[in-house]
Amino acid sequence: MREFPEWFRIPLGSWVDSVADWLTTEGAAVFQAISDVLFVLLLRIERALLWLPWPVLILLVAILAWRIVGIRLAGGVVVGLLFIGALGLWPEAMATLALVVSATLLATALGLPVGILMSGSDTARTMIRPLLDLMQTMPSFVYLIPALMLFGLGRVPALMATLVYAIPPVIRLTNLGIRQVSTSVVEAARSFGSTTMQILFWVQIPLAMPTIMAGINQTIMMALAMVVIASMIGAGGLGDEVLRAIGRLEVGRGFTGGISIVIMAIIIDRITAGLGERSQHDST
Amino acid sequence: MAAPIRIEGLTKIFGPRQQEALRMLDGGATKEEVLKKPRATVGIYDVSFDVEEGEVFVVMGLSGSGKSTLVRCLNRLIQPTRGSILIRDENVVEMDEEALRELRLHRVSMVFQQFGLFPHLSVRENVSYGLKVRGVSRQERMEKADAMLESVGLGEWATSRVGELSGGMQQRVGLARALATDPDILLMDEPFSALDPLIRREMQDELTELHDELSKTIVFITHDLDEALQIGDRIAVMKDGIVHQIGTPEEILRTPSTDYVAEFVDGVNPWGVINAEHVMDEPDAILYLSEGPRTALRKMSVAQLSSILVVDRGRKLRGILTADAAAEALENGDTDIGPYVEDLEGVGADVTLEELVPMGALSQHPLPVVSEDNRLMGVVVRASILDGLTSQHGQSRRTEEPAANGIGAEAK
Numbered sequence: 001m002r003e004f005p006e007w008f009r010i011p012l013g014s015w016v017d018s019v020a021d022w023l024t025t026e027g028a029a030v031f032q033a034i035s036d037v038l039f040v041l042l043l044r045i046e047r048a049l050l051w052l053p054w055p056v057l058i059l060l061v062a063i064l065a066w067r068i069v070g071i072r073l074a075g076g077v078v079v080g081l082l083f084i085g086a087l088g089l090w091p092e093a094m095a096t097l098a099l100v101v102s103a104t105l106l107a108t109a110l111g112l113p114v115g116i117l118m119s120g121s122d123t124a125r126t127m128i129r130p131l132l133d134l135m136q137t138m139p140s141f142v143y144l145i146p147a148l149m150l151f152g153l154g155r156v157p158a159l160m161a162t163l164v165y166a167i168p169p170v171i172r173l174t175n176l177g178i179r180q181v182s183t184s185v186v187e188a189a190r191s192f193g194s195t196t197m198q199i200l201f202w203v204q205i206p207l208a209m210p211t212i213m214a215g216i217n218q219t220i221m222m223a224l225a226m227v228v229i230a231s232m233i234g235a236g237g238l239g240d241e242v243l244r245a246i247g248r249l250e251v252g253r254g255f256t257g258g259i260s261i262v263i264m265a266i267i268i269d270r271i272t273a274g275l276g277e278r279s280q281h282d283s284t
Numbered sequence: 285m286a287a288p289i290r291i292e293g294l295t296k297i298f299g300p301r302q303q304e305a306l307r308m309l310d311g312g313a314t315k316e317e318v319l320k321k322p323r324a325t326v327g328i329y330d331v332s333f334d335v336e337e338g339e340v341f342v343v344m345g346l347s348g349s350g351k352s353t354l355v356r357c358l359n360r361l362i363q364p365t366r367g368s369i370l371i372r373d374e375n376v377v378e379m380d381e382e383a384l385r386e387l388r389l390h391r392v393s394m395v396f397q398q399f400g401l402f403p404h405l406s407v408r409e410n411v412s413y414g415l416k417v418r419g420v421s422r423q424e425r426m427e428k429a430d431a432m433l434e435s436v437g438l439g440e441w442a443t444s445r446v447g448e449l450s451g452g453m454q455q456r457v458g459l460a461r462a463l464a465t466d467p468d469i470l471l472m473d474e475p476f477s478a479l480d481p482l483i484r485r486e487m488q489d490e491l492t493e494l495h496d497e498l499s500k501t502i503v504f505i506t507h508d509l510d511e512a513l514q515i516g517d518r519i520a521v522m523k524d525g526i527v528h529q530i531g532t533p534e535e536i537l538r539t540p541s542t543d544y545v546a547e548f549v550d551g552v553n554p555w556g557v558i559n560a561e562h563v564m565d566e567p568d569a570i571l572y573l574s575e576g577p578r579t580a581l582r583k584m585s586v587a588q589l590s591s592i593l594v595v596d597r598g599r600k601l602r603g604i605l606t607a608d609a610a611a612e613a614l615e616n617g618d619t620d621i622g623p624y625v626e627d628l629e630g631v632g633a634d635v636t637l638e639e640l641v642p643m644g645a646l647s648q649h650p651l652p653v654v655s656e657d658n659r660l661m662g663v664v665v666r667a668s669i670l671d672g673l674t675s676q677h678g679q680s681r682r683t684e685e686p687a688a689n690g691i692g693a694e695a696k
Contacts, residue, residue: 188402190388192413195385
């Protein structure tokens, strides 16, 4: 008994294949529509980022960093972004940023309600949790295949793959944050005749904000990590640089692309983490 | 108007198979048996009582007695399993969402042990929360909140975060928040238990004052017997979800109806509970201001006193006349004893023994007890205090009470 017998097989792979096939043929119109909408969103954001003269953008980000975190980060932002520009990767960086921003917006827009739903119902939590585990542990490359099949090559499938990979933290931490709100506070709100919605928006979400912000921060970081992988199906941007460098074994090119991603990651992380801390000060 | 709260057969069972548990309980099963078999927890079982208009009704019990479950049924934060709660003749148990919301918005509000304040809001926003839910305009609710804060002495803290306040101040915010909606009934779930003893005492006094002022009907939950005795007009003692006794503090102390209650009140310090009215005696002799020194001396010698309390026609206390002063008046040929009467302050009927002792109640002179309009109701002498402190005497004093009251009644 060194091998499983031939008859003892579950054809899970071909089942998934047939579902995907069915989806591609029957759902073509739906996916085309989704694709069109997302493409427009992505394009608008990227155009806006590239339309802004780079000094203006750098200044804006620096001001943001200064207001939210402090003058030192603002200095770091200026140096870091100038460095990316000097490497000649400004358009690529903006393409990547557009993808990350779009993925984060979508992830938050979808993840918040799902997280809220999970926090309000144990049944929903029991059902959604394994799905999130699956999404987070599945090797990220695997997402590329259905995204490719359903949306073809390009930015939109890259966005979809990034979204799927990056959405779990915001869902998880929204759920956690709301559940962590002290029951005595919620009870008090209820005792004054608040409706479920009033409790949610006036009490639970404000108090869960630090945790939710931490979730969004993690989602952004995961989106940034995914863009490199998603470049294999046409995400473009900095990931493309790295991918090409791998193909041609160009160490220098790989390094400049990689370091640019690191710089962006640090800047985005510090700013969003600062936002999270601020909401924490507001609620304690 | 109908009674503020009327509870009948109220039962709450937690866990699965509640109907089965109910049947078992009705058949005489104990809380432990029900927990073992259908694994149901009895919160409260068959609780019935009425709360009178404007009274402070205390529900007292140790943890697990069901007192918190009971109070949460009153505004249906917990849905009872059986029974009815009539608030001004409307059954809370059967209210739909809309009616329940209206009840919580306008008529019943609650103060919590852990304060339950909103940490992300300012003190003022906390206090005005109920009004916000009600849909009152921002301007109006801020004004109301500020007035409320003023009345609990936190006017200057309106814009602070609640986290910056001490425990006692936080609970004052909790109280102000509950009062801001001007409810008919105030539910207080161990509001002072989380506070330091000194602050607790202060808050209890303040609550009593506030209650006199606003005359709300209050249901007050506590595990502290002293607290219950101090602030309760009536007390319900609970254990294992069942009400053991309902009565005034004196009734609970003097005639405990079950062993549990007796055991509970056994350790209580009667000094803080028994007051002057309970231990006072009829004075052996009193002198009217219109009477002369000769009468005074005769009354004193009959009663074997060295001094006598002097009252006017309305039986209002005027002071005390010593035998020496009376003799002096007689010597001087004065028939009016007025100038010879020494001033003497009476004590109020509700002054406790604890407070009486430092006032000289243990000295040789009797201490006059007066009503609010200074009428002489009786006297406290050393012997009656010592008597009042022995529990056996607690019973016998009770039978004497009508006589003591008789003085007061006569005076009126």
